[in-house]
Amino acid sequence: MTLSGVIAKIISLAMISIFTQNAIFDRAFGANVAIYASRNDRHVTGFTFGVTAMTTIASVVTYFIDKPMLALPNGYYFMPLIYIGVIGVLYVAGLFVLWKFFHKTYKNVRKYAHLAIFNCAVIGALFLNSNYGSDLPSYIGYGFGSGVGFFLACFLLNIAHERLDSDKIPRIFRGYPIMLIYIGIMSLALNILIGYTADF
Amino acid sequence: MNKSKRSVSLDGLLRQNIVLMSGLVTAPIIVAATSGERALVLVLSFFMMSYTSILLCRFIPRKIVYSVRTMLYAVVAAGLFIPTVVLLEKWFPETTKNVMLYIELLTVNSLLLAKTETRFYLKPYGAMAVDAFIYVLGYALAAFIVGIIRELLAFGTFFGMRWFDPLMPAAKSPFFGFMLVGILAAVCRAVTGKRVSAKKKLSRDRRGEGTI
Numbered sequence: 335m336t337l338s339g340v341i342a343k344i345i346s347l348a349m350i351s352i353f354t355q356n357a358i359f360d361r362a363f364g365a366n367v368a369i370y371a372s373r374n375d376r377h378v379t380g381f382t383f384g385v386t387a388m389t390t391i392a393s394v395v396t397y398f399i400d401k402p403m404l405a406l407p408n409g410y411y412f413m414p415l416i417y418i419g420v421i422g423v424l425y426v427a428g429l430f431v432l433w434k435f436f437h438k439t440y441k442n443v444r445k446y447a448h449l450a451i452f453n454c455a456v457i458g459a460l461f462l463n464s465n466y467g468s469d470l471p472s473y474i475g476y477g478f479g480s481g482v483g484f485f486l487a488c489f490l491l492n493i494a495h496e497r498l499d500s501d502k503i504p505r506i507f508r509g510y511p512i513m514l515i516y517i518g519i520m521s522l523a524l525n526i527l528i529g530y531t532a533d534f
Numbered sequence: 535m536n537k538s539k540r541s542v543s544l545d546g547l548l549r550q551n552i553v554l555m556s557g558l559v560t561a562p563i564i565v566a567a568t569s570g571e572r573a574l575v576l577v578l579s580f581f582m583m584s585y586t587s588i589l590l591c592r593f594i595p596r597k598i599v600y601s602v603r604t605m606l607y608a609v610v611a612a613g614l615f616i617p618t619v620v621l622l623e624k625w626f627p628e629t630t631k632n633v634m635l636y637i638e639l640l641t642v643n644s645l646l647l648a649k650t651e652t653r654f655y656l657k658p659y660g661a662m663a664v665d666a667f668i669y670v671l672g673y674a675l676a677a678f679i680v681g682i683i684r685e686l687l688a689f690g691t692f693f694g695m696r697w698f699d700p701l702m703p704a705a706k707s708p709f710f711g712f713m714l715v716g717i718l719a720a721v722c723r724a725v726t727g728k729r730v731s732a733k734k735k736l737s738r739d740r741r742g743e744g745t746i
């Protein structure tokens with residue numbers, strides 16, 4: 335495959351995971367984390383960076399693990415353990431780098447880092463890669479796109495947050511319930527726009 | 535005193551329901567709980583993985599730094615995934631295969647990674663075991679309500695038994711799951727009377743506080 339072919343594949347897979355198979359709108363991966371992060375502008379940036387970095391790097395690592403593991407009889411029993419191991423090693427390494435070279439950032443993120451890393455959006459992207467990914471560019475594209483899709487969802491929730499939490503919303507719907515209904519409407523809109531139906 | 539103890543331990547059922555009130559574990563319910571049997575499989579897997587993990591992870595020394603401790607919780611849950619899936623594949627082979635992705639995701643659920651540190655592990659072991667079990671019952675309640683409503687609407691069946699023609703096939707879609715859980719969350723708030731002042735909540739959110 336030529337370099338332009340590789341880049342084209344990465345971009346097309348990224349687009350699929352951002353729009354047609356958005357982690358939150360289509361699969362609800364990390365919906366709770368996105369709702370939490372969307373309440374605060376700084377959290378949107380921080381969580382998105384953590385999720386995108388982890389889905390991309392972990393996708394590269396798991397590409398080399400998936401094929402031999404899934405070829406084994408009942409190999410899929412061990413995949414969660416392996417993925418947690420991969421994410422865990424990257425998480426500790428990331429924290430170490432922050433602690434060593436960006437101590438102030440480390441102090442700010444250490445309380446929330448595990449929420450940005452150990453969540454359904456990250457591990458879900460790895461499982462979808464193992465199901466649908468065929469080669470390294472598709473793993474990278476899907477992993478990176480999952481993080482960007484998470485950002486898109488967080489951003490859309492963030493801009494709607496103040497309005498959805500206002501006095502104009504009936505009290506019992508304010509906050510979490512109306513956020514879910516809003517995500518449902520966005521999910522419906524994306525489904526109609528794309529004409530795509532998830533198999534679940 | 536006894537009364538207050540009892541009310542605290544029942545919080546997980548409605549007032550702090552992890553699906554309908556705090557939204558800690560939503561993905562499996564919103565996407566995969568489209569029938570009663572699927573809800574049952576999700577509840578059993580949640581019980582076997584999360585509840586057992588909470589009980590086991592209590593023995594992880596508190597001396598280990600928080601960042602590494604949460605990672606170990608996920609490792610324990612991932613280890614418990616193996617016996618859980620082996621059993622579920624024997625009992626419900628087809629349904630387990632269909633919801634497998636959402637069983638795998640339970641290894642990183644927020645009840646285990648967040649609630650343990652802020653609530654369960656602050657209590658004595660026995661009280662913690664009861665409290666965590668109530669939270670699992672709260673999850674089961676939400677899963678069955680969502681699963682049964684969607685099965686009736688989407689397929690016209692109740693645990694596979696045909697009652698009437700499907701009324702709304704789209705009820706099995708994720709967008710319907712979001713909306714249904716949102717409406718049930720509002721109903722749950724109305725029932726428990728948990729209402730937060732908009733101003734108070736907004737200022738709290740701006741400071742970056744809140745629950746997850």
